[in-house]
Amino acid sequence: MLIFATSDKGGTGRSVTSCNVAFRSSLDNREVCYLDFDFGSPTAGAIFQVAGAASGTRNGGLHSYLDGRTSQPERIDIWSSSDRQSLRQRPPGAGQLVLFPGDHGGSEFPNTPEMNKRCADLFLRLDEEFDIVIVDLSAGRSYATDMVLAATAMPSLRKVLTRWLIFHRWTNQHVGAAAGLVYDEGGILATGEERGHDRQELLDALRLVRTAVINPDAEELSPLRPAQIAFLRECNSRLTDLASSRKVGITQVIASIPLDPLLQWREQLISDNDLYERKIANVETVEAFEKLAKDIVDPVAWEVV
Numbered sequence: 001m002l003i004f005a006t007s008d009k010g011g012t013g014r015s016v017t018s019c020n021v022a023f024r025s026s027l028d029n030r031e032v033c034y035l036d037f038d039f040g041s042p043t044a045g046a047i048f049q050v051a052g053a054a055s056g057t058r059n060g061g062l063h064s065y066l067d068g069r070t071s072q073p074e075r076i077d078i079w080s081s082s083d084r085q086s087l088r089q090r091p092p093g094a095g096q097l098v099l100f101p102g103d104h105g106g107s108e109f110p111n112t113p114e115m116n117k118r119c120a121d122l123f124l125r126l127d128e129e130f131d132i133v134i135v136d137l138s139a140g141r142s143y144a145t146d147m148v149l150a151a152t153a154m155p156s157l158r159k160v161l162t163r164w165l166i167f168h169r170w171t172n173q174h175v176g177a178a179a180g181l182v183y184d185e186g187g188i189l190a191t192g193e194e195r196g197h198d199r200q201e202l203l204d205a206l207r208l209v210r211t212a213v214i215n216p217d218a219e220e221l222s223p224l225r226p227a228q229i230a231f232l233r234e235c236n237s238r239l240t241d242l243a244s245s246r247k248v249g250i251t252q253v254i255a256s257i258p259l260d261p262l263l264q265w266r267e268q269l270i271s272d273n274d275l276y277e278r279k280i281a282n283v284e285t286v287e288a289f290e291k292l293a294k295d296i297v298d299p300v301a302w303e304v305v
């Protein structure tokens with residue numbers, strides 16, 4: 001299965017959430033790979049804590065592959081290459097967790113038909129090898145998004161199961177922007193149609209992920225003043241109305257990831273060590289990652305959201 005992770009705005013939590021979902025999915029016995037298609041800022045290596053690839057690789061990554069300078073983009077096995085001690089041993093039962101980084105110093109580039117074809121070939125190969133292929137796309141109406149829409153419209157990829165996750169924060173601006181990226185001119189549905197996709201099929205394959213969400217009724221907010229809690233409740237209710245009026249409401253949402261103090265301060269995987277030994281992350285956050293990892297591959301959860 002191919003999973004495309006995108007967002008209209010930057011800094012939505014797209015990469016950190018996707019990396020953690022990849023990690024949880026591989027702990028759940030799936031073979032997982034993660035492709036850094038954020039071409040202008042290839043920093044997924046930093047989240048997986050692979051020092052040599054923190055800002056892309058110098059050994060021929062996805063940029064080099066797509067423009068034909070290498071036939072095999074570099075692949076990094078996270079279980080053996082992460083600098084984090086707590087990730088260095090692949091737990092029994094865990095599947096592969098492989099990062100395909102972009103090139104160090106790589107930037108955005110306009111796509112050509114040859115690149116789109118190379119992209120489709122890579123997706124096809126990886127879909128055969130892995131259960132889950134997560135592709136972290138550049139934000140907004142990007143060349144990367146256009147490239148994968150062109151690639152997945154090719155006959156060779158038509159039968160491959162594909163899903164889209166649109167990430168956004170739980171604010172007015174982000175809700176509007178996410179809806180715009182899906183439905184407006186130049187957005188995913190319109191560009192997809194231009195590239196040969198069926199609009200309704202694409203829409204059925206697409207769900208929203210809300211990130212860093214504060215629950216106004218959470219017990220930990222009880223130290224807030226009553227006026228602050230009342231204000232948060234009111235915002236939450238207005239946002240809920242706005243999201244449904246823009247067709248990114250609850251029936252389109254596949255996950256809501258709580259705000260986590262650890263992630264607020266550091267872009268990283270939350271390991272079981274962070275959770276149970278050091279107790280520096282919230283259980284609810286990891287449960288939300290685990291649930292999303294399960295729901296994306298569960299046809300029933302995907303349909304009935």
Ligand SMILES: Nc1ncnc2c1ncn2[C@@H]1O[C@H](COP(=O)(O)OP(=O)(O)OP(=O)(O)O)[C@@H](O)[C@H]1O
Pocket residue numbers: 007009010011012013014015016017038041139167211212213257258259260261262263264265266267268
């Ligand atoms: N659930 C969360 N709670 C608190 N902070 C979070 C959460 N998820 C992500 N963050 C933080 O938000 C910031 C942006 O996240 P991230 O880099 O994943 O976003 P992005 O959409 O991939 O951004 P970019 O467009 O720059 O690639 C990071 O500092 C990250 O650690």
Ligand SMILES: [Mg+2]
Pocket residue numbers: 014015016038
């Ligand atoms: Mg990112």
